[in-house]
Amino acid sequence: MTDGTRSDGPPHTTGRTGRDAVVVGGGLAGVTAALALADAGVRVTLLEGRPRLGGLAFSFRRGDLTVDNGQHVYLRCCTAYRWFLDRIDATGLAPLQNRLDVPVVDAGKPEGRRLGRxxxxxxxxxxxxxxxxxxxxxxxxxxxxxxxxxxxxxxxxxxxxxxxxxxxxxxxxxxxxxxxxxxxxxxxxxxxxxxxxxxxxxxxxxxxxxxxxxxxxxxxxxDIGWARVPLGELHDRLARKALDSAGVSVRLRTRVTSISTDGNGRWSVQVPDGALTADAVVLAVPQRETYDLLPPGALEDPGQLLRIGTAPILNVHVVYDRPVLDAPFFAALGSPVQWVFDRTEASGLSRGQYLALSQSAAQDDIDLPVAALRERYLPELRRLLPHTRYAEVMDFFVTRERTATFAPAPGVGRLRPGARTEAPGLYLAGAWTATGWPATMESAVRSGVSAAEAALGALGRPRPRHLFALEEAA
Ligand SMILES: Cc1cc2nc3c(=O)[nH]c(=O)nc-3n(C[C@H](O)[C@H](O)[C@H](O)COP(=O)(O)OP(=O)(O)OC[C@H]3O[C@@H](n4cnc5c(N)ncnc54)[C@H](O)[C@@H]3O)c2cc1C
Missing domain, CATH: 1.10.405 (Guanine Nucleotide Dissociation Inhibitor; domain 1)
Known part of the structure; x- marks a missing residue:
């Protein structure tokens, strides 16, 4: 084994501190923790199982379109996520409304009297x-x-x-x-x-x-903010760029299979082609994966993690041959449709209009076949958006996230662990941990900051001056 790096590869050469950390999971929580640790001078390796960063908030290609797995918005009060956008140099790409303004269309009312705000x-x-x-x-x-x-x-x-x-x-x-x-x-x-x-x-x-x-x-x-570019541009490309500049070694397609400690403050993180050693490990993976990776004794009752439920989000994507909606988004009432966003520009569509329907708490829909979802949603769009009646549907597809968030059920608060574990040097992050927030990008970033702060304290490193301040913001 080498000091803080792969056992089968060359060690890091930065040698800034002699302190090193491994962050497992390249979602927003893991990226945040890695940036915060690196900004404090810790030598960081970030391991992500998938071929990209961004976790649950990502983009993929479908022909000429760049599609987000699900529409993501944030609010002006999401101060940690706004700090994150700033840290990765992306604030201008995901601006906020000047002032909250949500058109609310009630499909149950006669046309002409349906719009509220x-x-x-x-x-x-x-x-x-x-x-x-x-x-x-x-x-x-x-x-x-x-x-x-x-x-x-x-x-x-x-x-x-x-x-x-x-x-x-x-x-x-x-x-x-x-x-x-x-x-x-x-x-x-x-x-x-x-x-x-x-x-x-x-x-x-x-x-x-x-x-x-x-x-x-x-x-x-x-006031509502959302990305005017694909999510992958922010959470993958720009996050990667910030991590690179901060000196974080990022390894994609690298799934961690186990972690263990030697009892003397060193951790070993097992990946398919070897092991890494570190002074601190941040586990920034979902709760079930955390349960699987936790060493014995790290949490008093690890079974609690399995009692945190999950909830699905469905996105229904419809490309029309012409413009049908004259607003960036609206919310619907009197219809199974919930929130509808215009994705045309962000997706790179050159002709027509691309709408994404964001359907939360989608337990009833999440497993329906595409044909059934088409039958259910296209007539609803015709009710809500009169212009769709004359438009041709060029493409219809769905993205399903069955475990999009933890279920915010009563009692979930006492199941969510904090950043510190009983095992010195092992920290937890993730939107599902005890941030006080529901499972959001804000919660993910806050959890990453908490885990990094806890690790920095134990490593004897000062917190970076520009790191988001959790207490002050609360
Ligand atoms: C469709 C959808 C819509 C949403 N809408 C919104 C919204 O509008 N606003 C909002 O604020 N939030 C929204 N969310 C929630 C938000 O995306 C999440 O709360 C947040 O992205 C979670 O980040 P995370 O880092 O905690 O976890 P994750 O994103 O789950 O990241 C965990 C990472 O760990 C990796 N991993 C797991 N196991 C291993 C392993 N063994 N080794 C290495 N890597 C591993 C995974 O591949 C993943 O990349 C939405 C989520 C979805 C799915």
């Missing part, structure tokens, strides 16, 4: 949403007043109270006077997309965190 004004919280709520046409006057009262009650919840995680958000909303319509037209409209579960299946702690942070913290907190 959720937007904010330049007023302090909670007045910034007052006008939008007061004029939101998809709720009755009484429902709008009750939404306002529930929002104030949410504002009063103490997110540090562990009891919140034992309750479900749906029951809390019902107890606070929210009608089924208010849940559908407002709470689930936002909640399903951010939590990947309907209110009745969501932990009150996670839901309260999302709504308090996104809608009730800062007037601009819920």
């Amino acid at each position: 959720l937007r904010r004004d330049a007023l302090p919280v909670p007045l910034h949403l007052g006008r939008s709520l007061a004029t939101y046409p998809h709720l009755s006057l009484a429902e709008r007043a009750r939404v306002g009262r529930a929002a104030l009650a949410l504002q009063g919840l103490d997110l540090t109270d562990p009891a919140l995680d034992e309750q479900d958000f749906g029951s809390w909303l019902a107890a606070h006077g929210q009608s089924a319509r208010a849940v559908e037209a407002l709470w689930d409209l936002v909640g399903v997309a951010t939590l990947n579960a309907v209110a009745g299946d969501s932990s009150l702690a996670l839901a309260a965190m999302v709504f308090k942070t996104g809608l009730l913290s800062d007037p601009g907190a819920a």
Whole structure:
């Protein structure tokens, strides 16, 4: 074995510190941890099983199109992910709206009266949403007043109270006077997309965190950002470039099969063609893979990881021969369609329009054959977008992510481990770890920062000055 590198290859020559780390998993959590460690002068090797970085947020080619596996958005309050974009020099490629503005189309209403908007004004919280709520046409006057009262009650919840995680958000909303319509037209409209579960299946702690942070913290907190280029451009190409400049050795197509410690503070990471040794290991892989790789004694009850459920997201991709939507995105009501995004420019399509339907909490759809999904969704698009009635469908395909996120069910909070383990030198990262956030890019980046900070403390390295500051941002 060599010092901190492959046992079958030349050792690293940087020798900046004599301290080395291996990060397992090249999703956003692993890339973040690797960058943070390298920025602190640690010699880092990042191992990723797939031929690309980016984990669950990636792109692939389909003929002339570059397709994202799933539409990803973030909010202005996602300060860690925004730091990450900045760190990989990608901020300009995934800009935020100037001001929250979500067109909401209700397919159940007659044409001409279907469009509502959720937007904010330049007023302090909670007045910034007052006008939008007061004029939101998809709720009755009484429902709008009750939404306002529930929002104030949410504002009063103490997110540090562990009891919140034992309750479900749906029951809390019902107890606070929210009608089924208010849940559908407002709470689930936002909640399903951010939590990947309907209110009745969501932990009150996670839901309260999302709504308090996104809608009730800062007037601009819920302004929406999304990549105007394929996700792979950010999370693979630019991430790779940043890692290279930071001196991280990245090895793709390298699946870790086991990790072990010699008991004297050195770790050995087994890959198909040899082993690497290191002072610190960050496991930034999903919970089931973490369970498989954890050495004995690393967590008090590793079985808890297997009790964290997962939830699917389906994306339905439709290419029309002509423009059918005159907006970057909209959300739908009264239809199985949830959120629709215009992907034309980002995908490189030269003629017509490419729409991606992002369907969260897609348990009912995720295993349906493509033909059945086509039967289900094309007529719905004809109901929602009149111009599609005259357009020809040039391409129709779907991307299925069966384990897109952890299920944000009540009780999940106590199953999520923090960055530190019982094994000195071994750290955990991943959107599913205990960040307080639902499974998002923000959670992934925060977890990577936490794991790197814990490792740097143990390695006796100062945290890099420009690293995202978790506490200050909370
Ligand atoms: C369709 C879809 C839509 C989404 N929409 C949004 C959204 O709009 N906004 C948002 O914020 N989030 C969204 N998410 C969630 C977001 O993508 C994830 O939370 C985040 O990318 C998770 O990053 P991660 O690094 O924690 O894990 P992952 O991305 O799962 O990365 C783990 C990596 O570890 C690698 N790995 C696993 N085992 C091994 C091994 N043994 N050896 C080496 N490598 C290994 C995997 O190949 C993978 O690359 C969405 C997810 C999906 C799937």
